[in-house]
Structures are given as C-alpha cells and as structure tokens.
Amino acid sequence: MAEQGRETEFAEFAESRADWLRRVAYLLCSDWHRADDLVQETLTKLYVHWPRMRRVDNPDGYARTVLVNTFLAEQRSPWQRWRARQPERTGTESAAPPADPESALDLRRALAALPPRQRATLVLRYYHDLTVEQTADALGCSSGNVKSQTSRGLQTLRRLLGTRSITPAGRTL
Amino acid sequence: MSDQIDELTRELSDLAASPAPVSGVDVAMAARNGRVRLRRRRATALGAVAVVAAVAAAVTQLPSVGDRSPAPAGTHVSAPPASATDPLVVNASFGWLPAGFAVNYLPARGGIRQRADGRIPQGGLMGPIVWLTTYPKGTTPPLGDRWYSGGPRKYRIDAPPVDGRPAYWVGMTPTSSQAPGGSGDWDLRWQTADGRWAELEASYMPGSSAQQTLHRIAEGVVVARKEIPLPFWVSALPKGFAFEQVDLAQGPQAMRGTRVPWAARIFFKVDGMSIGTTIQPDQPESAGSKPGSTDSTVRGAAQTCVREQGLQLCTSAMQGVDAYRAVGGPKAWLKHFTPLGTDRDKWTTHVLG
Structure with a gap:
C-alpha cells in the first residue's frame, strides 16, 4: 500500500512540477538539454527519497534543493568539467526566440x-x-x-x- | 541598487519563462530508475546485514546466519494485466474533450491513469492538463491533502451536479470564484451512475469558462471497463518473460524530446531484469531511417531498433544485452513483435499472444 502511494504521489508531484524544475535548471545551467538531464536526475532522487519528501513542510523547496545540489555536484565531476569546455550544442533547440x-x-x-x-x-x-x-x-x-x-x-x-x-x-x- | 536588483529579478523571470524546446524529462523513467536504485540499495543493505550477522555468529557461536530468513526486500510486483491479451485496460474513459486534447494512458499502481493534454495556447507556456481518476466502489475520496502532511489546506466547494448527481470542487481557496481558471490546481469530483466517485484534476485550464469545460468533460466520462487497442502484438512470449507495464502516450508531448504524435511502451521482466520496447511512428527525418535494424545509444543505454510498417520499434534494457540472453539478443526479441502500422483501425486488443 505504501509502495502504491509512492507511485501515485510521485507521478502527480513530478508531472506537475517537472516544467517548473526544468526552468530553474535552465537558469542554473543555461542549456535546455542539460536542464532536462538535471531534472531527470532530480526526479529519480526524489523518487528514492519519497518518504522524506512526504515529511517535509515545503516539498517544492525540498525538490529545488535537490535540484540545486545535483547541479553543484555535477559541476564537481571530471566529466562535467570536460563537458563545460566543449562548444555549446547548436541546431537542436527549435523554440521561438x-x-x-x-x-x-x-x-x-x-x-x-x-x-x-x-x-x-x-x-x-x-x-x-x-x-x-x-x-x-x-x-x-x-x-x-x-x-x-x-x-x-x-x-x-x-x-x-x-x-x-x-x-x-x-x-x- | 534596489532598481538593479528588481531588474535582475525581472530578467531572471523572463529568462526562465522564455520559450523552451519540448521537454525531454520522462517522469515514468525517473520512477523506474528510482525503483532500480531502491532495489540495489536494499540488496546492499541485506548483504551488509548478512555480513554483520555472519561476523556476529562467528564471534558468539550462535547458529549460522543461514538459519535466519531475512525479510524479502520490498520488490516491485506489478498487478497482472486485467485481460489475458490486452494489458492496457481502463475502468473509465474520457468522452467529450475540447478540440486539440489527446489522452495519455500512463502506468500507476493498481491500474492505468489517464491524462488528457491540451495544446499550449498562443503565447503561453503551459498546455492544459486534465487527469481522470475513479475511486473503487464504496470509497469516499478524502478531502485532505494527498501528497504530504503539512501541505496546504484544501477546501470543498459545492459544484453544480454532473448528470444530476452530487459534485463538488476541491481547491486551495474557500471560494470557487477562482476555480479552476485562476491560480492553483482544482479537482472536480462527482458521483457516477454506479455510485463510485470520479475525479478530474485540472491544471493550467485557461479562460473564464474553465469550470463549464470541466463539467462538460465530466458529463462525457464513461465509467466502464475498456480495453485500449495497441499498435502491435507480441507472439510466442519466451518462457520466463513476464509482462510488467505498458503505456500509450499521445499528443504533442507523446515522447518528449521528439516530435512523434504517439508512442507505446511495453516492459517485460525476465530473471529480475527489465526490458523496455518502444513502438512509435517512424520519423522520416530521423538519422539512419531505413529498413532493417540499427544500434544506437540513448541516455547512455544501448538500444536496438527496427523499422517496419511505417513504425519504429526500439528495445533497450538497463542491464544491456544480458537481459536478452534467454531470447537470443535484442534483435531476436524484436522479432516477437508484429507492428500494425499507423492506421488505428488496424490496432488490436489482442496484444499478448
């Protein structure tokens, strides 16, 4: 029953907050594709720690903290430092200006x-x-x-x- | 200084609100990856317990650790499909929907949840979303917050009857003047003809007529078991393969990050490993779009694809090719699928042969 609650609650929360988290992620990393990856990882972490998520007074704040710390942790990885030196990806962002x-x-x-x-x-x-x-x-x-x-x-x-x-x-x- | 800060705040808001490419965030995948991490964590914890217990046994001369039966880890056990052949079954269906809405069938514990997505309005950022849920017979949905303790208070506001039966709003303010066209998310609950309660959860519903729109959607809902046709069937399911989960996404956000109009995904479990297979319309502009099979990597996971009947079938597993050992590899696995093309009249409810 608790597992069922986790599935439903997580899906509802994640669906309703994914776009907001994505926009925050974009401010942090300046790249929509990386923002997607950051939010994907953040949501996975939130799923794993869902019991804690249920107890906090401010779930949105908790989710934002997980996102920011995921971003900062990524900056510390050798892979990310290499990636940051690469030219910006182009040609795939088709949104209007x-x-x-x-x-x-x-x-x-x-x-x-x-x-x-x-x-x-x-x-x-x-x-x-x-x-x-x-x-x-x-x-x-x-x-x-x-x-x-x-x-x-x-x-x-x-x-x-x-x-x-x-x-x-x-x-x- | 204050002006400068105000300007920075405004520009940050503008930047965050700037039009974005279609999102590549996959909530279902996040849940699946989360489940894998939990299983690993529990397995590691059990292993650590076993090591500690073994050490303790050696020191205290107690009976061996093998005598102890550790509680099984809380593994994911999916409900079996409601139908022997169609794993995608719903207890209620949307009837009338505003123009441009598409219904998504998404996996949830205990069944499938349906989400109708509308088009993003001109100049807007978010399209309307309407979730449909039915409660089991005899269950009265609680008014309290369903997500977490200490969350914002919710209010019940009387609503006009739906098809002559009781209905009410659940929202964040004590008046319905803002519901559901104003800020916040609003639910419309009503009692259906067979007595069970149904619920529409609405987000980003635009315009002053949003309440009437939701009422009309509610009046069109049909509460009855329905098998949803799928664009493929699977023959001669190999021994040891068990159906795990299926979903069908439709509309502009069918497969985020792509422009396909719909996509179906089905997952099978074998030897504790999960194999996912996606079926979607073949995209002419996609790289290497030609008959036959191709191998590529998506988000770090290798996937094998074939193109048939105007569809693209791709399979991947987190454990890689090891997951396909029992069936002779990913290409051999895809041969168990018969794609039925893009014409929905040819789709079937006889999916698992």
Missing part, C-alpha cells in the same frame, strides 16, 4: 560565465526570492558565505553586462 532576445541572451551568457555556486546563489536569492538564511539552508553553507557569493556574483554580472545597451529607464545592472 524570447520576447527580448538580446536581453535574455545577454543574461543567459552572463549567468553561464559565473562560477556555479555564485550562479546558484543568485538564482535562489533573486529568482526564488529566498532570504540569505533560506539560501544558506538550501546550499548547505553559512549566511556569510551566501552574502559573499551574492556580492561577487552581482559584481561579475555588472562587469559582464556593462556593455549592454542602457534601458530607457537608464538602468543597468
């Missing part, structure tokens, strides 16, 4: 240039709107570390995006 392609592309490239931990910190803080403490909890580090990663990440983004056209409001990062 975003509404503001230049802006989105700039940010995507700038994010991709950040060290993985800085990238994860910025995504958690400014996309998910997590506090410093919540971000530290998700990344398994101290609040001070989150603050320094945030500061360095923002500094790097400003530098990378510095040549982008000034918006009508006169704002740049």
Whole structure:
C-alpha cells in the first residue's frame, strides 16, 4: 500500500512540477538539454527519497534543493568539467526566440560565465526570492558565505553586462 | 541598487519563462530508475546485514546466519494485466474533450491513469492538463491533502451536479470564484451512475469558462471497463518473460524530446531484469531511417531498433544485452513483435499472444 502511494504521489508531484524544475535548471545551467538531464536526475532522487519528501513542510523547496545540489555536484565531476569546455550544442533547440532576445541572451551568457555556486546563489536569492538564511539552508553553507557569493556574483554580472545597451529607464545592472 | 536588483529579478523571470524546446524529462523513467536504485540499495543493505550477522555468529557461536530468513526486500510486483491479451485496460474513459486534447494512458499502481493534454495556447507556456481518476466502489475520496502532511489546506466547494448527481470542487481557496481558471490546481469530483466517485484534476485550464469545460468533460466520462487497442502484438512470449507495464502516450508531448504524435511502451521482466520496447511512428527525418535494424545509444543505454510498417520499434534494457540472453539478443526479441502500422483501425486488443 505504501509502495502504491509512492507511485501515485510521485507521478502527480513530478508531472506537475517537472516544467517548473526544468526552468530553474535552465537558469542554473543555461542549456535546455542539460536542464532536462538535471531534472531527470532530480526526479529519480526524489523518487528514492519519497518518504522524506512526504515529511517535509515545503516539498517544492525540498525538490529545488535537490535540484540545486545535483547541479553543484555535477559541476564537481571530471566529466562535467570536460563537458563545460566543449562548444555549446547548436541546431537542436527549435523554440521561438524570447520576447527580448538580446536581453535574455545577454543574461543567459552572463549567468553561464559565473562560477556555479555564485550562479546558484543568485538564482535562489533573486529568482526564488529566498532570504540569505533560506539560501544558506538550501546550499548547505553559512549566511556569510551566501552574502559573499551574492556580492561577487552581482559584481561579475555588472562587469559582464556593462556593455549592454542602457534601458530607457537608464538602468543597468 | 534596489532598481538593479528588481531588474535582475525581472530578467531572471523572463529568462526562465522564455520559450523552451519540448521537454525531454520522462517522469515514468525517473520512477523506474528510482525503483532500480531502491532495489540495489536494499540488496546492499541485506548483504551488509548478512555480513554483520555472519561476523556476529562467528564471534558468539550462535547458529549460522543461514538459519535466519531475512525479510524479502520490498520488490516491485506489478498487478497482472486485467485481460489475458490486452494489458492496457481502463475502468473509465474520457468522452467529450475540447478540440486539440489527446489522452495519455500512463502506468500507476493498481491500474492505468489517464491524462488528457491540451495544446499550449498562443503565447503561453503551459498546455492544459486534465487527469481522470475513479475511486473503487464504496470509497469516499478524502478531502485532505494527498501528497504530504503539512501541505496546504484544501477546501470543498459545492459544484453544480454532473448528470444530476452530487459534485463538488476541491481547491486551495474557500471560494470557487477562482476555480479552476485562476491560480492553483482544482479537482472536480462527482458521483457516477454506479455510485463510485470520479475525479478530474485540472491544471493550467485557461479562460473564464474553465469550470463549464470541466463539467462538460465530466458529463462525457464513461465509467466502464475498456480495453485500449495497441499498435502491435507480441507472439510466442519466451518462457520466463513476464509482462510488467505498458503505456500509450499521445499528443504533442507523446515522447518528449521528439516530435512523434504517439508512442507505446511495453516492459517485460525476465530473471529480475527489465526490458523496455518502444513502438512509435517512424520519423522520416530521423538519422539512419531505413529498413532493417540499427544500434544506437540513448541516455547512455544501448538500444536496438527496427523499422517496419511505417513504425519504429526500439528495445533497450538497463542491464544491456544480458537481459536478452534467454531470447537470443535484442534483435531476436524484436522479432516477437508484429507492428500494425499507423492506421488505428488496424490496432488490436489482442496484444499478448
């Protein structure tokens, strides 16, 4: 009976959250295909740890933490370090361009240039709107570390995006 | 500084919401891989227990570990197919659906779950999804959250009757003003003609008429056992092969990462190993699309494919060719399949011969 519950509950949760997790994964890794792989691995881990998933107060937060840590763990593997040096795959992404392609592309490239931990910190803080403490909890580090990663990440983004056209409001990062 | 942060937040949201290629995420595969990991973990744990017990036995001169019968690992045991020949059987079926919806038959414990997927609206990111579930006779579905303790509270809101029988919404707010066209996921439950409860779970249903649309879908649901025709049949199932699971995906997301309009997958178990075989329309543009068999690698797993009757049949196993030892290899295994083409009128409910 418990096994049956796991199957049904997991399928419902995974189907309803897969797209959201995929978009978070895309912010982290800047590649839709890698995002798919990250979410696939995250869902497999969630299935294995489903009893724990049932007990947490915030299942979405737990799933996001598993995703972020899967991403960071992947960055540490020799295979991933090799892969990161390869040219970006082309020709297989057939989606329509975003509404503001230049802006989105700039940010995507700038994010991709950040060290993985800085990238994860910025995504958690400014996309998910997590506090410093919540971000530290998700990344398994101290609040001070989150603050320094945030500061360095923002500094790097400003530098990378510095040549982008000034918006009508006169704002740049 | 605050403006800059606001802009970063907005741009991150824009980037995350940018149009994406069709997803390659496979929830069923995640569950299958998860089950394999759990089995390995349990086997390792039992092995460790056996080693510890053996050491303890040697030290304390207790009877040998062989006298102890460890509890069997919680292995996956699928329900046998409801039909001797058609493994894809449902207890209820969608009737009317809005234009553009396609029904997917997905494996779940205790049977098949059905999910109707609609088209992604112009300029939108998510297409509507409607799940159909029926509860066993005499079972009253609980109102509480079904996923986890401590989850968000759910509310019951009266709904207009469905075919004159009681119905209600289950949602996240105490009023139905937002249901189901607003934010959040909403369920419509109603009592069917034979007394059992049925449920539609809706996500991303657009427009102000979403409630009426769901009511109309509910009124079209037919509660009766139905065998779903499949595009193949399997002959002379080798000894030791046992049916494990089948699904049929249809619509734009049939096989994520590809553009096929539908795909059927069937899994058999042999010697504790699982063999999966996918049957889908052959894609003219696919690499090496020519009659005969080909070998390739998908997500790290070797697969063997043949093309016949306008269909592509591909088989793979996590354990590789070892899984096919009893049948003489993957190519020999595929010879047990008879593809029936893309014309659905020629599909059959006599699947396992």
